[in-house]
Amino acid sequence: MNTILEVNDLSMDFGGLRALDHLDLNVVEGEIAAIIGPNGAGKTTFFNCITGICNPTEGEILISPPGKKRNKINGLKPNRITKKGMARTFQNIRLFSNMTVLENVMIGRHCRTSSGIVSAILRGRSTIKEEKDVVDFSYNILKKTGISHLVNEFAKNLPYGAQRRLEIARAMATEPFLLLLDEPAAGMNPQESRELDELITRIRDEDNISILMIEHDMKLVMSLSDRIFVMDYGRKIAQGTPSDIIKNPVVIKAYLGEDIDA
């Protein structure tokens, strides 16, 4: 089992507030891992730190893309980290609302393509081919994520569930080895979240993308995850398989409490 993401002793301060407190976490190749924890536990902040949106106060973040050397990504800009193969979705959906669904996904291809201003103006054969490849690749991802019937809609006109899917599709277009999903099922009805369950499994199995997701929907977390990390007040208070976590008294006390009995 190769560790593809390794986070050591990560801390993040916002002024006086310690949002992450000496956090250790790792993800191994091919797994679906989940982070759970009460509101304000620092889960999104953790994502922001490892994707370069926030600069952590302390600690180190290492990635080892399959088949490549291990390297430290602290302080890199978000776009560089995405290019290295970690892509994310956002908890509060951040699509490009005045672009079409297809164009949103095509943006994900930006870092895997290269044509610049001059080649766009001249529109030579290689540019046309690259453009066509981008369109086909993006359309394929839309088919995979089940929203290909919406290609030409503006992203802002999509129903909520489809917007969540488009976020995933857009991230997948960057060809990541690790996909970070921030509450992918938030706001979905039971039917939609069951379909999401299938989609995430398929992404892992068919596209060989490992997944680290933050999720509040316990049913989804329990059925999907290989391993679960539990956070509270910026610290990791437990980790283990779903069955371990359900039994863990610390977790029950901090977070699951009533949920499990219900």
Next chain:
Amino acid sequence: MIKAREIKKSFLVSIWFMFLTFPIMVIRVNPIEKIVEWRWKNMLVVGIGSFLLSFVWRYMLKKKEAGEKRAETGESGKTFLIQRILEERRFYIPLVTGLTIIAVAFPFIFSMYQTSIMTTALMYIVLGLGLNIVVGLAGLLDLGYVAFYAVGAYSYALLNHHFGLGFWSVLPIGAVLGFIFGVLLGFPVLRLRGDYLAIVTLGFGEIIRLVLENWNEFSFGPSGIANIDRPGFFGIQFSLQAASIYLYFLMIGLVIFTIIVVNRLQNSRIGRAWIALREDETACQAMGIDKTRTKLRAFALGATWAGMVGVIFAAKTTFINPASFTFLESAMILSIVVLGGMGSILGVIIGALILILLPEYLRAFSDYRMLLFGAIMVIMMVFRPQGIIANIRRTYKFNE
């Protein structure tokens, strides 16, 4: 239909307007006969006028809100008329042919004065399309765009004055200098967002103008540079009449070139990155787009076009001084983009034609020109903030 509450609202509006316009519309001091005239009739006109107009205004607002609601619930399945015209060949081809005929015949039918005005309008179309890359596509509010226009104009004026360089050799130089200035100015300012960027670019625009105004040894100060050569054609110099027709066709060529370039760009890898950047900076970066480089590209490319038009401007007027490059000019170009529709090529063209040609032909009402200008802008911002023609994105077809 009309409720008492509505009438009361309109009544209050009309009272308010009568009060506001009282000093200018009613009182008139006649200094010759040393009396004050009270023109109560005007007050009546203002009162009734504003009373009726306030109904129209409210009706329009309501209609607009209803339209928005429909758009939100996704009920408006109809495609826009303009989009249909642009998509269907049987409308599109005759339209383009007609426009071509008009464009070619124009300078031969109308006077030199008309041709010159049209050339100016064409220059503003290109400037608008250039700024459209920066503001409309990349969403960077640049209030100092005229600085790059000045760079182009002065590069031709100075190179022509000192070294006798011709128009055609300076045109690319002007473009390159515009680009270089775009990069130089863009580099420090592009880390700012929104309003801050607007203010800093405004400052930079003014700095360039002030330098030109005060550095006498370099730019000849406020007196400017005169006797700049008109563009030639392989060494042939034209008569005044022929030169103006020549410039007109040169501008038509540049407009077509610019349309092709912008059209290709906005559906390219870079163009999409610009739009994504405008929509959401954070998400854009998280999707692997280098924010700084993408912004810089937009800024510099816009500046390149301003530089080119600057060269043409100097060649057209044969005299330039810093007074041609004030903030008002930047504001004008920005208004063209905003009025026409941010990010829409056709919109910018229409916007430029309206804003440049209308004031020319409304010279008869020159007192009210600015008033009308202001009124149009306010009405547009309230009823159609997306501009005359909203940006339309390309659709793709898949046969599966």
